[in-house]
Amino acid sequence: MRHRLLATLLICITPAAFAVQDCELNGQTINTNNGAESAGKTGLVRCKDRDTGRMEREYELRNGDSFGLMRYYRDGKLNKEFTTTPNGPHVGLEREWAANGQLIEEFTNVNGNARGLRRSWYDSGAPKRVEFVADTEREGAAAHFTANKQLSELRCGPKPLLAPHVDDAALCGFGGKASTVSTFGSDGTLRGTQTLLAGVVQKSTRFYSSGKPSDDLERNGTQVKEGFYAEDGIKRREKLWDESSRPALLLRDAEFHASGTLVRERLYTVAESNGRKRSRLALDARYFLNGQPQSKEKFTLEGSTEVREWQRFTDSGKLRFQGSFVSDGRYSERAIGVHLSFFENGKTELENTYDAQGNIKRQRVWDADGTLRSDDELFEDGSRKAMGR
Structure with missing residues (x-):
């Protein structure tokens, strides 16, 4: 165990610390590479650089094992301080200092993981981050600051957690009144910018460096609408979520052209599978840039079988084709029922009738004036004959 801990210590040492060191245990010279010299001993080992005399490291020895208080120095100045347990993980208070002596990091370890209040500072002493670390991110909170002491990021918890260092009770709107922060x-x-109430974002907008919005969010009850923008400020995508359950369920996903015109819209229904709610695609619609529908796919369940009803349109908005398909797996489907194709004038051009196996059993063809040209029965070998003959 001692050798494993020593190896861990060596990993933490900066390159400069690999210079020749002179070490002492309780004032007596000791060779830290010779386990026999430290066997069964307890105390604080202090190591200095032989050439400069600067302190390099200190660590606690307990009955010959290296664990407890650990300190590392840089250019003779204290750089890191923490405590290890017999089996390795850090425990308790951990700190780090900058070269100018400024404390830049402070937090508490629990079995090697930061928990509770965690703070960091810039070398100038200005606050950099105040965070409450919990078992999950949703239970924690954090506030980040620029070197000029401006708020750069805010994440609210389920209740105020950052006082007295940050007034997240006011910032996060826990006083019964919404708060707007930048x-x-x-x-x-x-x-x-964010508008928050009881720690929950009600409305927010983030900006590119140009000042144009990059994304925004708006909450209305249990529904949340998100917008995503190109750098020129044109909205390119929009999503609608239902947050009444976890995880949140997608209800709508819309895509926009660079001109701002809607080009695709997917609508979802909430379905239950294996005791869990999930989003199931119900409609997938695409549009021409002139605003006319290009295609629509409607998805329904007949028992456990998914059916896709497909319509295609001309750029003038006239129906060009309609037909249904049954899913046979992730990448396979078969046609079912009657499929129709239409002339620009709206009259039927072609009608194919499929059986349950996806084979065409009957085909009818018309002229643009509505005159029936052929009405054939089709067979599996590719042959056909006129109906009624």
């Missing part, structure tokens, strides 16, 4: 980039430019 966040900024390192250059001082506005990067986002």
Whole structure:
């Protein structure tokens, strides 16, 4: 175990620390590479660089094993301090300092994982981050700041968690009144705004460096609408979610052309599978840039079988084709029922009738004036004969 811990310690040592070191245990010189010299001993081992005399590291020895308080130095100044357990993980308070002596990181370890309040600072001493670390991100909270002390990021918890260092009770709207906060980039430019109530984002917008919106969010009851924008500020995508259950369920997904015109829209229904709710695609519609429908696919369940009803249109909005298909697997489907194709004038051009196996059993063809040209029965070998003959 001692050798494993020593190996862990060596990993943490900076390259400069691999210079020749002179170490002492309780004031007595000790060779840390010779386990016999430390066997059964307890105390604080202190190691200095032989050439400069600067302190390099200190660590606690307990009955010959290296665990407990650990300190590392950089250029003779304290750089890191933490405590390890007999089996390795860090425990308790852990700190880190900058070269100028400024404390830049402080948090508490629980079995090697940060828990509770965690704070960090810039070398100047300005606050960099205040975070409450919980078992899950949703139970925690965090506030990040720029070097100019402007808020750069805010994540609210289920209740105020950052006091007295950050007034997240006010920032997150826990006082019964909504709060609107702004966040900024390192250059001082506005990067986002949020309206929060009881820690929950009601409305938010994030911005590109140009000042154009990059994405936004708006909450209405249990529904959340998200918008996503190109750098020129044109909306390119929009999503609608239902957050009444976990995970959230997608209800709508829309895509837009660079001109801002809607080109695709997918609508979802909420279905239950194996005791869990999920989003199931119900309609997939595509549009021409002139606003006319290009195609529509409607998805329904007949028992456990998914049926796709497909319609295609001309750019003038006239129906060009309609027919249904049954899914046979992820990448396979077969035609069923009657499939129709139409002339521009709306009259039927072609009618194919499929059996349950997806084979065409009957085909009828018309002229554009509505005159029936042929009406044939089709056979599996590819042959045909006129109906009624």
